[in-house]
Amino acid sequence: MDTFLNNEEPFQIRLKSKEFFQQPTIELAKQLLGCLLIKESLDGVASGYIVETEAYMGPEDKAAHSFQNRRTKRTEVLFGEAGIAYTYRMHTHCLVNVVSGEKEKPEAILIRAIEPFSGIPLMETRRKTTVLRNLTNGPGKLTKALGITMDDYGRSFQEPPIMIAEGVLPDEIASGKRIGIENSGEAKDYPWRFWVKGNPYVSRHQREI
């Protein structure tokens, strides 16, 4: 599919395949690094390279919303096909995940940070700042910058208005403990956070394990 990301430079995007999303969750969490996350809206298009992810492994992961297979209206989409958007509200912000795993396996990958690529003026307006580094370096910030909302809940990442496409190949991937899940017992120490080593848009700099 051809899409024009901005008015300056036509840019051909190659959407990621269904098979791509069907990889094991931990593997997919790493493979998503470097991919382009794109959101179209009435205001325009904005996109960025994924530079930080976290895997949430479902029934056995105390930090996951689907811990012990908890199945509610909110978590329902987690039990479906891989490659679908799982959005939810965290305090005042909307966070976005990529549903992964087989059907009936409620696993997902939180997108924690992206590196701005296109639609930067639009992101600046939405974020009310022109500090490039502060535009998308956090899970709540990137959704605001891209215009991702609860309306995107359940949408496929393989067609507009929200898409994941081929991007760049990261030089080096680092891993460590996930962030913000201190009350999740032993799960808080699982090394399921992945980021592009040295990338300035990663949400927090933290020691690798």
Added chain:
DNA sequence: GACCCGATTGTCT
């Protein structure tokens, strides 16, 4: 219905 809590962020000290 009441209560508690949270995969965050921005602001103030």
Added chain:
DNA sequence: GACAATCGGGTCG
């Protein structure tokens, strides 16, 4: 480092 913002989800009843 502390804390408020702000509201839906989950639990208990």
